[in-house]
Amino acid sequence: TQLLEQSPQFLSIQEGENLTVYCNSSSVFSSLQWYRQEPGEGPVLLVTVVTGGEVKKLKRLTFQFGDARKDSSLHITAAQPGDTGLYLCAGAFKGSQGNLIFGKGTKLSVKP
Amino acid sequence: NAGVTQTPKFQVLKTGQSMTLQCAQDMNHEYMSWYRQDPGMGLRLIHYSVGAGITDQGEVPNGYNVSRSTTEDFPLRLLSAAPSQTSVYFCASSYRGGFGNSPLHFGNGTRLTVT
Numbered sequence: 001t002q003l004l005e006q007s008p009q010f011l012s013i014q015e016g017e018n019l020t021v022y023c024n025s026s027s028v029f030s031s032l033q034w035y036r037q038e039p040g041e042g043p044v045l046l047v048t049v050v051t052g053g054e055v056k057k058l059k060r061l062t063f064q065f066g067d068a069r070k071d072s073s074l075h076i077t078a079a080q081p082g083d084t085g086l087y088l089c090a091g092a093f094k095g096s097q098g099n100l101i102f103g104k105g106t107k108l109s110v111k112p
Numbered sequence: 113n114a115g116v117t118q119t120p121k122f123q124v125l126k127t128g129q130s131m132t133l134q135c136a137q138d139m140n141h142e143y144m145s146w147y148r149q150d151p152g153m154g155l156r157l158i159h160y161s162v163g164a165g166i167t168d169q170g171e172v173p174n175g176y177n178v179s180r181s182t183t184e185d186f187p188l189r190l191l192s193a194a195p196s197q198t199s200v201y202f203c204a205s206s207y208r209g210g211f212g213n214s215p216l217h218f219g220n221g222t223r224l225t226v227t
Contacts, residue, residue, distance in 0.1 A: 042218025
Protein backbone atom coordinates (compact mmCIF):
# COMPACT_ATOMS: atom_id res chain seq x y z
CA THR A 1 0.00 0.00 0.00
CA GLN A 2 1.31 3.41 -0.95
CA LEU A 3 1.65 5.69 2.03
CA LEU A 4 0.78 9.35 2.18
CA GLU A 5 2.24 11.21 5.13
CA GLN A 6 0.41 14.33 6.26
CA SER A 7 1.73 16.77 8.81
CA PRO A 8 0.97 18.13 11.23
CA GLN A 9 -1.77 15.84 12.51
CA PHE A 10 -3.28 18.60 14.67
CA LEU A 11 -3.04 22.37 14.43
CA SER A 12 -4.63 24.92 16.76
CA ILE A 13 -4.08 28.57 15.89
CA GLN A 14 -5.56 32.01 16.47
CA GLU A 15 -7.61 33.85 13.89
CA GLY A 16 -5.38 35.83 11.53
CA GLU A 17 -2.38 33.49 11.69
CA ASN A 18 -0.90 31.73 8.67
CA LEU A 19 -0.39 27.97 8.45
CA THR A 20 0.96 25.29 6.14
CA VAL A 21 -0.05 21.64 5.88
CA TYR A 22 2.20 19.12 4.15
CA CYS A 23 1.56 15.92 2.22
CA ASN A 24 4.47 13.66 1.27
CA SER A 25 5.04 10.30 -0.36
CA SER A 26 7.98 8.22 -1.52
CA SER A 27 6.08 7.53 -4.75
CA VAL A 28 5.20 9.78 -7.64
CA PHE A 29 1.59 10.97 -7.77
CA SER A 30 -0.19 10.94 -11.11
CA SER A 31 -2.53 13.48 -9.53
CA LEU A 32 -3.19 14.84 -6.06
CA GLN A 33 -6.32 16.25 -4.53
CA TRP A 34 -7.04 18.19 -1.34
CA TYR A 35 -10.32 17.79 0.50
CA ARG A 36 -11.90 19.50 3.50
CA GLN A 37 -14.22 17.65 5.85
CA GLU A 38 -16.52 19.10 8.49
CA PRO A 39 -17.97 17.08 11.40
CA GLY A 40 -20.84 14.81 10.35
CA GLU A 41 -20.23 15.31 6.65
CA GLY A 42 -18.26 13.73 3.85
CA PRO A 43 -15.08 15.29 2.46
CA VAL A 44 -15.48 17.98 -0.18
CA LEU A 45 -12.93 18.62 -2.92
CA LEU A 46 -10.90 21.82 -2.68
CA VAL A 47 -8.45 21.40 -5.56
CA THR A 48 -6.74 18.95 -7.93
CA VAL A 49 -3.10 19.36 -8.96
CA VAL A 50 -1.56 17.42 -11.77
CA THR A 51 1.59 19.11 -13.09
CA GLY A 52 4.88 19.19 -11.15
CA GLY A 53 5.52 22.70 -9.79
CA GLU A 54 1.89 23.69 -10.18
CA VAL A 55 0.49 26.38 -7.87
CA LYS A 56 -3.25 26.94 -7.46
CA LYS A 57 -5.00 29.57 -5.39
CA LEU A 58 -8.46 29.42 -3.90
CA LYS A 59 -9.11 32.72 -2.11
CA ARG A 60 -6.81 32.56 0.97
CA LEU A 61 -5.70 28.97 0.23
CA THR A 62 -2.60 28.29 -1.86
CA PHE A 63 -1.81 24.78 -3.06
CA GLN A 64 1.59 23.74 -4.37
CA PHE A 65 2.60 20.53 -6.09
CA GLY A 66 6.26 19.56 -5.84
CA ASP A 67 8.40 19.53 -8.96
CA ALA A 68 8.91 15.77 -8.64
CA ARG A 69 5.20 15.22 -7.91
CA LYS A 70 6.01 13.47 -4.62
CA ASP A 71 4.81 16.18 -2.27
CA SER A 72 2.26 18.94 -1.90
CA SER A 73 1.44 21.72 0.51
CA LEU A 74 -1.59 23.73 1.49
CA HIS A 75 -0.99 27.23 2.83
CA ILE A 76 -3.76 29.27 4.46
CA THR A 77 -3.25 32.99 4.86
CA ALA A 78 -4.98 34.88 7.67
CA ALA A 79 -6.93 31.88 8.92
CA GLN A 80 -10.53 32.38 10.01
CA PRO A 81 -12.75 30.28 12.31
CA GLY A 82 -14.64 29.12 9.22
CA ASP A 83 -11.45 27.35 8.06
CA THR A 84 -11.78 24.92 10.97
CA GLY A 85 -12.04 21.34 9.78
CA LEU A 86 -10.16 18.22 8.72
CA TYR A 87 -7.92 18.68 5.68
CA LEU A 88 -7.14 15.56 3.68
CA CYS A 89 -4.75 15.00 0.84
CA ALA A 90 -5.40 12.12 -1.55
CA GLY A 91 -3.23 10.84 -4.36
CA ALA A 92 -3.51 8.50 -7.28
CA PHE A 93 -0.39 6.46 -8.04
CA LYS A 94 0.69 4.34 -10.95
CA GLY A 95 -0.19 1.21 -8.95
CA SER A 96 -3.38 2.37 -7.30
CA GLN A 97 -5.66 1.24 -10.17
CA GLY A 98 -7.17 4.70 -10.36
CA ASN A 99 -8.13 4.68 -6.69
CA LEU A 100 -7.36 7.59 -4.42
CA ILE A 101 -5.22 6.85 -1.39
CA PHE A 102 -5.82 9.26 1.49
CA GLY A 103 -3.50 10.69 4.08
CA LYS A 104 -4.56 10.61 7.73
CA GLY A 105 -5.57 14.24 7.69
CA THR A 106 -4.74 17.45 9.51
CA LYS A 107 -7.30 18.61 12.05
CA LEU A 108 -7.29 22.41 12.06
CA SER A 109 -8.88 24.52 14.76
CA VAL A 110 -8.94 28.30 14.32
CA LYS A 111 -9.89 30.18 17.47
CA PRO A 112 -11.49 33.64 17.27
CA ASN B 113 -29.30 17.65 -6.87
CA ALA B 114 -29.11 14.69 -4.47
CA GLY B 115 -25.53 13.65 -5.34
CA VAL B 116 -24.50 10.64 -3.23
CA THR B 117 -27.10 9.39 -0.75
CA GLN B 118 -26.21 7.01 2.06
CA THR B 119 -28.63 5.25 4.38
CA PRO B 120 -28.91 4.77 7.28
CA LYS B 121 -27.08 7.65 9.00
CA PHE B 122 -26.62 5.70 12.23
CA GLN B 123 -26.76 1.99 13.03
CA VAL B 124 -26.06 -0.15 16.08
CA LEU B 125 -25.48 -3.87 15.60
CA LYS B 126 -24.71 -6.74 17.87
CA THR B 127 -21.73 -8.95 17.10
CA GLY B 128 -22.67 -11.52 14.48
CA GLN B 129 -25.58 -9.60 12.98
CA SER B 130 -25.64 -8.76 9.31
CA MET B 131 -26.70 -5.59 7.55
CA THR B 132 -26.46 -3.68 4.29
CA LEU B 133 -25.34 -0.08 3.98
CA GLN B 134 -27.03 1.57 1.05
CA CYS B 135 -25.43 4.00 -1.39
CA ALA B 136 -27.02 5.62 -4.42
CA GLN B 137 -25.78 8.33 -6.78
CA ASP B 138 -27.70 10.26 -9.42
CA MET B 139 -24.73 11.70 -11.37
CA ASN B 140 -24.32 8.76 -13.76
CA HIS B 141 -20.82 8.15 -12.40
CA GLU B 142 -19.08 4.98 -13.51
CA TYR B 143 -16.78 4.74 -10.47
CA MET B 144 -18.06 4.09 -6.95
CA SER B 145 -16.22 3.19 -3.79
CA TRP B 146 -16.57 2.53 -0.09
CA TYR B 147 -14.18 3.91 2.52
CA ARG B 148 -14.09 3.56 6.26
CA GLN B 149 -12.83 6.36 8.50
CA ASP B 150 -11.37 5.63 11.90
CA PRO B 151 -9.69 8.07 14.32
CA GLY B 152 -6.01 8.44 13.50
CA MET B 153 -6.29 6.13 10.46
CA GLY B 154 -7.70 8.41 7.79
CA LEU B 155 -9.91 7.05 5.01
CA ARG B 156 -9.20 3.48 3.95
CA LEU B 157 -10.59 1.93 0.79
CA ILE B 158 -12.77 -1.15 1.31
CA HIS B 159 -14.13 -2.01 -2.16
CA TYR B 160 -14.58 -0.18 -5.41
CA SER B 161 -16.33 -0.55 -8.75
CA VAL B 162 -15.46 0.91 -12.14
CA GLY B 163 -18.84 0.12 -13.64
CA ALA B 164 -21.96 -2.00 -13.36
CA GLY B 165 -21.10 -5.67 -12.90
CA ILE B 166 -17.46 -4.94 -11.94
CA THR B 167 -16.16 -4.83 -8.38
CA ASP B 168 -12.74 -5.18 -6.80
CA GLN B 169 -11.08 -5.16 -3.39
CA GLY B 170 -9.41 -2.20 -1.81
CA GLU B 171 -7.03 -2.00 1.13
CA VAL B 172 -9.33 -3.44 3.85
CA PRO B 173 -11.92 -5.75 2.20
CA ASN B 174 -12.17 -8.54 4.80
CA GLY B 175 -15.63 -8.90 6.34
CA TYR B 176 -17.35 -6.88 3.60
CA ASN B 177 -19.10 -7.77 0.35
CA VAL B 178 -20.29 -5.52 -2.46
CA SER B 179 -22.21 -5.81 -5.70
CA ARG B 180 -22.94 -3.37 -8.52
CA SER B 181 -26.02 -4.43 -10.46
CA THR B 182 -26.82 -0.89 -11.63
CA THR B 183 -24.78 2.26 -12.29
CA GLU B 184 -26.65 4.08 -9.53
CA ASP B 185 -26.39 1.70 -6.56
CA PHE B 186 -23.43 0.24 -4.68
CA PRO B 187 -24.49 -1.48 -1.44
CA LEU B 188 -21.98 -2.64 1.17
CA ARG B 189 -22.83 -5.81 3.11
CA LEU B 190 -21.52 -6.85 6.48
CA LEU B 191 -22.18 -10.59 6.74
CA SER B 192 -21.27 -11.09 10.41
CA ALA B 193 -20.52 -7.83 12.20
CA ALA B 194 -17.53 -7.59 14.53
CA PRO B 195 -16.57 -4.81 16.99
CA SER B 196 -13.56 -4.05 14.76
CA GLN B 197 -16.04 -2.88 12.12
CA THR B 198 -17.20 -0.01 14.32
CA SER B 199 -16.44 2.98 12.14
CA VAL B 200 -17.85 5.71 9.93
CA TYR B 201 -18.45 4.46 6.41
CA PHE B 202 -18.38 6.73 3.37
CA CYS B 203 -19.56 5.99 -0.12
CA ALA B 204 -18.01 8.05 -2.91
CA SER B 205 -18.43 8.27 -6.65
CA SER B 206 -16.67 9.94 -9.53
CA TYR B 207 -16.71 10.08 -13.29
CA ARG B 208 -13.56 7.98 -13.74
CA GLY B 209 -12.03 7.36 -10.31
CA GLY B 210 -8.45 8.61 -10.02
CA PHE B 211 -8.01 8.38 -13.77
CA GLY B 212 -8.49 11.71 -15.46
CA ASN B 213 -8.21 13.46 -12.10
CA SER B 214 -11.91 13.09 -11.42
CA PRO B 215 -12.97 14.44 -8.02
CA LEU B 216 -14.67 12.09 -5.58
CA HIS B 217 -18.18 13.04 -4.46
CA PHE B 218 -18.88 11.72 -0.98
CA GLY B 219 -22.07 10.90 0.87
CA ASN B 220 -22.50 12.10 4.43
CA GLY B 221 -21.55 8.77 5.95
CA THR B 222 -23.05 5.98 8.03
CA ARG B 223 -21.90 5.80 11.64
CA LEU B 224 -21.87 2.13 12.63
CA THR B 225 -21.38 0.78 16.14
CA VAL B 226 -20.96 -2.95 16.75
CA THR B 227 -21.38 -4.06 20.37
